[in-house]
Amino acid sequence: MGKTKINESFKRVKDRNEKAFVPYIMAGDGGLEVTQERIEFLERCGVTAIELGIPFSDPVADGPTIQAAGIRALQQGTTLAAVLNHLQAHPREVPLILMTYFNSIFSYGIEKFVQDCDEAGVDGLIIPDLPIEEEHLITGELGKKDIALIRLAAITSPEDRIKEIALRTEGFLYAVTVTGTTGSRTSFHDNVETYLSHLSQSCSVPVLAGFGVSTPDHVRHLTNYCDGVVVGSKMIELFQQRQFAEIEQLVQSAKDIHTLN
Numbered sequence: 001m002g003k004t005k006i007n008e009s010f011k012r013v014k015d016r017n018e019k020a021f022v023p024y025i026m027a028g029d030g031g032l033e034v035t036q037e038r039i040e041f042l043e044r045c046g047v048t049a050i051e052l053g054i055p056f057s058d059p060v061a062d063g064p065t066i067q068a069a070g071i072r073a074l075q076q077g078t079t080l081a082a083v084l085n086h087l088q089a090h091p092r093e094v095p096l097i098l099m100t101y102f103n104s105i106f107s108y109g110i111e112k113f114v115q116d117c118d119e120a121g122v123d124g125l126i127i128p129d130l131p132i133e134e135e136h137l138i139t140g141e142l143g144k145k146d147i148a149l150i151r152l153a154a155i156t157s158p159e160d161r162i163k164e165i166a167l168r169t170e171g172f173l174y175a176v177t178v179t180g181t182t183g184s185r186t187s188f189h190d191n192v193e194t195y196l197s198h199l200s201q202s203c204s205v206p207v208l209a210g211f212g213v214s215t216p217d218h219v220r221h222l223t224n225y226c227d228g229v230v231v232g233s234k235m236i237e238l239f240q241q242r243q244f245a246e247i248e249q250l251v252q253s254a255k256d257i258h259t260l261n
């Protein structure tokens, strides 16, 4: 359970000389039964962990694809409480990371949220709008439960800040590879390779690149400089279009490479 489960999953990936692959899906997009099918499909594909998004009315970091998925999920009546209930009723093997904006946690009640995450078997959290200066609002509660708080580093973050984030992060470090919102792109920031190598050296947990990763070539390129990738918008598109073989190929692209090199 918890942090330990995430760490063990990354260790298995490393022992096999593979790179980590973490897909992002939106909870309740198509309804929670569809979400469950997607979780089980991704688990069968052999992903390292799953990042599950909670739909929110004002998703400041989300690009158009994730926003649209969030709107569909909200139209299905998806709430944080419903997602946590669902997760509790459907335990899984694969580590589960919940991605939610702090507002939703705050209105749910911080203590109750952490308690319910624990009961639902949530192993980690990504809270993109919670800066390190504010995270004491939740770290006390999380510390009681062995739930990882995964921090994000931006390519524009100053060096001291990167150091602090790399030191604090648990489970893995989420390296945001672009400036702007989530979504598929054709190119990354100019310094992405240097940035990822630098983070990998400063951080004792795995470093995963996310934002704009959408093709097997991206995965193969970026994982030369870090420990794995997060894929969101492309994953959502492929599920929408029922392109399951392409999803498998994308997941596979994190596994082949390092046997080739």
Ligand SMILES: O=P(O)(O)OC[C@@H](O)[C@@H](O)c1c[nH]c2ccccc12
Residues within 6 Å of the ligand: 024, 051, 053, 061, 062, 066, 099, 128, 181, 182, 183, 184, 210, 211, 212, 213, 230, 231, 232, 233, 234
């Ligand atoms: O969609 P992309 O470009 O593949 O990026 C991953 C991203 O969607 C997912 O990790 C995520 C969705 N919403 C976020 C908000 C902040 C940070 C990360 C996220």
